[in-house]
Amino acid sequence: MVTAARRVVVKIGSSSLTTAEGGLDDGRVDALVGTLGALAAEGREVVLVSSGAIAAGLAPLGLSRRPRDLATQQAAASVGQGLLIGRYATAFARHGLTVGQVLLTVDDVTRRAHYRNAYRTLRKLLDLRAVPIVNENDTVATEEIRFGDNDRLAALVAALVHADLLVLLSDVDALWTGDPARPGSSRISEVHDERDLTGVAIGGAGRAGVGTGGMVTKVEAARIATGFGIPVVLTAAPLAAPALAGEPVGTLFHPSRRRPTARLFWLAHATSPRGRLHLDPGAVAAVVGRRKSLLPAGITAVDGAFTAGDPVDLVDAEGAPVARGLVNYDAVELPGLLGRSTTELAAALGPAYEREVVHRDDLVLL
Numbered sequence: 532m533v534t535a536a537r538r539v540v541v542k543i544g545s546s547s548l549t550t551a552e553g554g555l556d557d558g559r560v561d562a563l564v565g566t567l568g569a570l571a572a573e574g575r576e577v578v579l580v581s582s583g584a585i586a587a588g589l590a591p592l593g594l595s596r597r598p599r600d601l602a603t604q605q606a607a608a609s610v611g612q613g614l615l616i617g618r619y620a621t622a623f624a625r626h627g628l629t630v631g632q633v634l635l636t637v638d639d640v641t642r643r644a645h646y647r648n649a650y651r652t653l654r655k656l657l658d659l660r661a662v663p664i665v666n667e668n669d670t671v672a673t674e675e676i677r678f679g680d681n682d683r684l685a686a687l688v689a690a691l692v693h694a695d696l697l698v699l700l701s702d703v704d705a706l707w708t709g710d711p712a713r714p715g716s717s718r719i720s721e722v723h724d725e726r727d728l729t730g731v732a733i734g735g736a737g738r739a740g741v742g743t744g745g746m747v748t749k750v751e752a753a754r755i756a757t758g759f760g761i762p763v764v765l766t767a768a769p770l771a772a773p774a775l776a777g778e779p780v781g782t783l784f785h786p787s788r789r790r791p792t793a794r795l796f797w798l799a800h801a802t803s804p805r806g807r808l809h810l811d812p813g814a815v816a817a818v819v820g821r822r823k824s825l826l827p828a829g830i831t832a833v834d835g836a837f838t839a840g841d842p843v844d845l846v847d848a849e850g851a852p853v854a855r856g857l858v859n860y861d862a863v864e865l866p867g868l869l870g871r872s873t874t875e876l877a878a879a880l881g882p883a884y885e886r887e888v889v890h891r892d893d894l895v896l897l
């Protein structure tokens with residue numbers, strides 16, 4: 532599974548690229564590039580998702596730790612991203628490889644027209660034997676359009692390019708049953724499905740001020756990728772070479788057997804809902820239990836400022852999301868339609884109002 536992978540997405544976290552003081556660690560960059568260069572020399576395609584822009588920008592701006600406010604993070608990323616890509620370009624050139632910088636925001640991989648563009652660029656770079664180096668476009672990504680963590684971005688990129696393998700490199704050698712620093716924790720070498728994760732204490736970032744999401748975002752990324760049929764290896768950066776050679780280092784997350792259609796996969800994992808439709812219990816039973824379309828009669832309230840075609844969450848009486856779908860009405864139109872049957876609406880307002888609020892083909896259960 533691992534050694535047969537032809538197209539590989541490798542994600543490296545800030546904590547694996549920086550020195551203890553926080554600047555870019557040239558030795559670590561060179562070691563990673565050596566491993567990826569060898570992979571490319573075997574004729575395999577490599578996409579690198581690299582964090583580290585903010586970390587690399589701190590020292591040149593006279594900052595000693597990762598700033599909390601978004602504007603300073605963006606300024607640091609603006610300075611650091613150039614240094615990071617420059618460093619990679621030099622290191623890959625020693626292996627005869629050219630790199631291409633790809634900076635993405637959430638919209639670039641969630642809006643259909645945009646993700647087609649992103650796919651085309653990545654595909655072309657690979658066809659031209661260049662190594663795409665992806666990061667979030669931190670300088671322009673504001674709170675509402677940002678991924679915030681590159682683990683999820685890497686999983687979505689792996690799905691986008693239909694990778695055969697996703698490798699998540701961190702400062703910890705594997706997923707452990709609990710905080711690796713605590714006595715009694717042990718390494719988990721394989722995860723077949725959710726049952727293997729029961730009882731596992733999945734914690735936040737390790738080295739204060741460097742990494743962002745910790746294990747939480749890595750396990751979530753593994754869920755997304757394996758749910759799309761892509762196996763995931765999680766290990767420490769210095770173990771990248773043995774991991775890619777199929778040695779049992781790190782944690783291997785097996786892909787799930789069922790692969791959703793690409794469209795519903797993106798709807799579930801890559802969209803940010805623009806609003807919420809509150810369903811009565813009958814509507815929840817129809818949508819979740821019987822896979823029916825959602826009609827106005829089963830909606831009790833509407834939140835958000837969405838327009839027709841936007842993704843919205845369908846929530847139950849407790850406010851828990853049960854499904855996500857593409858809504859067929861603007862938010863302003865809906866309050867006047869709630870609780871009314873489609874026949875009544877069609878008679879009062881015209882045949883256009885017979886349409887479902889969310890059609891079952893545009894609906895994915897969460």
Ligand SMILES: Nc1ncnc2c1ncn2[C@@H]1O[C@H](COP(=O)(O)OP(=O)(O)O)[C@@H](O)[C@H]1O
Nearest residue numbers: 544545546701707734736737742743744745746
């Ligand atoms: N169950 C667990 N297994 C392994 N590591 C864990 C676990 N829970 C929390 N961690 C922490 O997650 C850290 C890795 O996440 P993070 O610092 O965000 O790295 P990166 O910069 O590579 O994204 C590890 O250093 C470790 O301290």
Ligand SMILES: N[C@@H](CCC(=O)OP(=O)(O)O)C(=O)O
Nearest residue numbers: 545582583584585680681743
């Ligand atoms: N885009 C940000 C990194 C965000 C991120 O996910 O960081 P990490 O948890 O170290 O992988 C940067 O380049 O600094």
